[in-house]
Each structure stands twice: as C-alpha cells, then as structure tokens.
Amino acid sequence: MNLASLLSKDRVNLSLKPGKKEDVIKDLVYSIKKGADAELIVSTLLKREELGSTGIGKGIAIPHCRSLAVEKLEIAIGRTAKPVNFNSIDKKPVSLIFLIIAPPQDPGNQYLITLGKIVQIAKEITKKNLIQKPKTEEEFITIINDIEKGLVKRK
Amino acid sequence: MADIIEMHLKLLFDLDNLIDDMDEPTYKQIGFKIEDEASLVLIRKRNELLKKLPESLAQRYEILKKRYRQAIAPVESDFCLGCFQKLPTELQARSKDIIACPNCGRILYWRRK
Numbered sequence: 262m263n264l265a266s267l268l269s270k271d272r273v274n275l276s277l278k279p280g281k282k283e284d285v286i287k288d289l290v291y292s293i294k295k296g297a298d299a300e301l302i303v304s305t306l307l308k309r310e311e312l313g314s315t316g317i318g319k320g321i322a323i324p325h326c327r328s329l330a331v332e333k334l335e336i337a338i339g340r341t342a343k344p345v346n347f348n349s350i351d352k353k354p355v356s357l358i359f360l361i362i363a364p365p366q367d368p369g370n371q372y373l374i375t376l377g378k379i380v381q382i383a384k385e386i387t388k389k390n391l392i393q394k395p396k397t398e399e400e401f402i403t404i405i406n407d408i409e410k411g412l413v414k415r416k
Numbered sequence: 417m418a419d420i421i422e423m424h425l426k427l428l429f430d431l432d433n434l435i436d437d438m439d440e441p442t443y444k445q446i447g448f449k450i451e452d453e454a455s456l457v458l459i460r461k462r463n464e465l466l467k468k469l470p471e472s473l474a475q476r477y478e479i480l481k482k483r484y485r486q487a488i489a490p491v492e493s494d495f496c497l498g499c500f501q502k503l504p505t506e507l508q509a510r511s512k513d514i515i516a517c518p519n520c521g522r523i524l525y526w527r528r529k
Binding site: 298304305308312313314315317327328329330332364365370372374376380 | 427430434437440442445447448450455457461486488489497527
C-alpha cells in the first residue's frame, strides 16, 4: 500500500497546537473522527502510550492502535512549532507526530506493514534533517512520497 | 446497547487487539520501546473492564475471544465482517442492542454514521 495515497492535505497539520502529549494526540485524532469514536481512539492510544512511549527519538513520535471506530487505515500527521514532551526513547521532545489508526479486521496485516514503513520514513526524515523543511502540507506529502519511492528502489 | 456498557465493551476489544499486536513478531521487529511488565499492566486493565460488563456478556465475550480471537465484528453493508455472511435486514433495526451474528455468534457492531 502506497503511504502517500493514504494522505491528504487535510490530514497534515504543520501548525499543530503545542501542548501536552495528550492534547496533541487528541487534536490529531479529531482530524480523523469526532465525538464518542474519537474519545474511544484517544483512550486506546493513551493506553498504548502507558506501555512505553511511541516517541522513537530525534523529535518524532508515532502513536498507533487498532480501533473499532475506524473502517479503514487512517493516518494523520502533525508538526508543532514548539516541541512536545513525549517521554521518547532518547528523552528528547518531539515536533513531528505520525498518527496511525487501523480497523480491527485487517486482511494482509496492512496495519503492521504500514506502521513499519512509517518508522522507516520517519528515520529518513531525521537523517536528512527534513522535519522543519516543508513549508506547506503538499510539500510534506511530496517529501514522504519521494522517501517512500527511494525505499522501494533500495529493496 | 446501553452507552456505558457499549463503551466498556469497545475499549475492552481495542485493548485486547493491542495485547495481541504486541505479541506479533512483525510488531516486535518494528522496535518500539515497551516497558517491562507492560503486557501484565494491560491484562490487568482489560480484566478490570471485563468486570464492568454484565456477567453473562463478559462470559460470552471471553468464549468468543477464545474461539475467534476477536469477539466483536463490525457490520458493513449488512455483512458481518467476522464471517462475511449477509445479515437478516431486521437486525439493522436492533443495531443499538447487543446482538450476536446468527451465523458465527460474534457480537455485532454497527458503526455510527
């Protein structure tokens, strides 16, 4: 599954309001779902965070879960001007957050495959120092698209 | 389905999926940091949620989970996404109750539009 095909401009927020970890997760979830569905997703994501932070280091976090509240794989991305404390693996705050929510039934295990791919892309973004580079949502999607194509070529 | 019961049931289901995913080799390979004893904490939380359900429903949930791994199946276009059988149309009218799929027995879940 092509990651860029799961992304649209309205799912990328380059001026996400900084705040606590819970606040940024909630803001991103509400870009996908509203009301009780959103609250269910937020509860599950926060339970996941209790097991160990999804902050993978170098300013990036990837909160994720499966939820009954979604029908298909959903992704939202947010960047904050002021880094957020995420209790990351390297203890550094994060400014780029990839949120991924999958439905419980998932033929072909697309969720875990996509999650793995996002981790790879996130690492490329930090390696190439691209977190702050894109100025628009479209630019951000293009960067992800280019990195994804590069990863495919490398295989 | 009473809202509070429905909420506990859905959260229980999502937590069970989280526990199952953490055991997947593909998930472990991705390399997220997981605190020691994390799955025990999660199992305790899911057991607390289970106790908040009416006993008969909790028992039914556990039996279904054992049988199918996922006790709840979403409904899409009148199909149970657990067994992919078409559901009788009259079930739609009772979509707010806790209803089992007449074919596989999973608890059906109609997404709110």
